[in-house]
Amino acid sequence: MLGKFDLNLLKVFITVYRTKSITLAAEEMGLTQPGVSGLLKRLQEQVGSQLFVRSGRGIAPTQHAQELIRHVEPALIQINNGLESLSDFSIEMPRKFVIYTSEPVMTMLLPKIEADKSLGNISIELQPTYMREEDVLQGLNQQQADMAIEIANYSAKSFFSEELFEDNICVIARNGHPRIDKVISQEQYYQERHITLKLRRENAYMADYFTKENLFERHVAAECTSLVSQMSMVSNSDCIAVMTKSLAELFAKKLNIQVMPSPFTSIPIQYRIIAHKREQKSVANIWLRERLHSYTRDH
Template sequence: MNLAGVDLNLLVALDALLSERSVTRAAQRIGLSQPGMSNTLARLRRLFDDPLLVRQGAGLAPTPRAEALAGPVRDALALIQGALEQRPAFDAARDRRSFTVSCSDYSVLMLIGPLVRRLAAEAPGVTLQALPRFPDAARALRVGEVDLVIEPPEIMSNPALPSQRLFDDRWMCCVWEGNTLVGDEMTLDAYRRLGHLTYSMGRGQAVSLADEHVARERVARHVEFSVESFLLAPFLLQGTDLVTLVLARAGPYLRRTADVRLLEPPIAFPVLTEMLWWHPRHEADPAHAWLRARIAEVAAQLDEQP
């Protein structure tokens, strides 16, 4: 008998028939009509080439073939039911898993770095690989090129994917500490007059959301240099009169490693919201859910910092 051609619902019906030994009661047990169960019994007889149940007085009696089937069928159904109800567990301290995360170097600094330090103690078997940003991050999730994406919603081509808000940030102007063309305040006139360093996602890709906003506001400026790395940009300001846009939460890190000043911008920028995205097929994966929760915890700690 070829199992691929067998409707497994027939085995559910056979188990009910052998247990109840009544077409009517078996039908009630699994939610079929009596004619429907009679039709199912006829299909079972053809499948096994055996009467299975024969009339005996007011009830039905199993044939020897049916009696031989009763135990294995009941065990098989119990095994299938158990497999369907069982949810695999994830033991972070012992299990091994590898995950890929697509995000900007800003997100690596703010989230992935602290997360890796945390996982080293809590989950030594978990490996994270940070990948550069994808031009179409939603597609990368769909085809399995990446497990998680950290991006603002404006970047995602499919905002209907499962997601979780991580944190908000705001844009600041960043200049070299020795820039003598700018005082303690970035005026709109100075912003227009200075040369600009911009950040993009790569060849042929869009500039940052902040630079897109500047273009929409029709603020005239002269872009002298563009770079892919958000974190590299402030270092390229050294010894220049250029200005760039950075995110405020990164300020303390940048000032510790680069000789820069952060100033309030002369125009209002929308708040940037970082979101965690994944594909629905990972929704119930315990290990995936565990990692998402750890990332969310690291993000929540950002709001607790002074």
């Protein structure tokens, strides 16, 4: 059967399966809707089974499609990895890499990327990560980004991850605070007013999410959506805040703030690289991962 089979049809099948839409698959592949429909029809004729049925405004995979994707996708990933490992990659050739990540990581990485004189004609663009995990994975799947740097460890079978660096939470207060100087106790922590920040995806305060103990209610003066605005508000008030240590230390001198260990038992913040498995043996992706490791070795 393989001798008469058009393997290009499988790429169409995987794209339609992933997008659950002929229209979206056509847009992604640069084809017309009738063209995608015709290729899908050819595939169904060759395998002798219906692969999709109408469902609402889109389409849904049949049991045959689910069985086919289970066998086909890993095989195509291996083929892609093999071809990528043989392809040339040079920093002399213009290329842009896109990385999804959070504000603290962006703030830490950007100066190091700008200072890196070994990039040649390569550019690295940092984009804010999505609020929903599904959107992050979809963006990577559709090759809208080369990788993501996340604190989540996804278990999706089409993706791989590797540890990048570790951070911790800390408590900040302005220098010259009337009650706090270089160290803070649990009692003081609850007595002070707080500038809080919620992790959007986890819907929890950073202090609670990365602390082993169950924290009691605090006196909240303001709630921020940005770590930078959180630091700015602390530097101009007698409030305190919990945030990432690497970012706090980066701005401590500029904003005249003191950085203290948390008075509670902290859970390390583990940042990981997430990428699609088709990129695992890609020479270009390996190069990018090595650059990121070089930027974060001090953490």
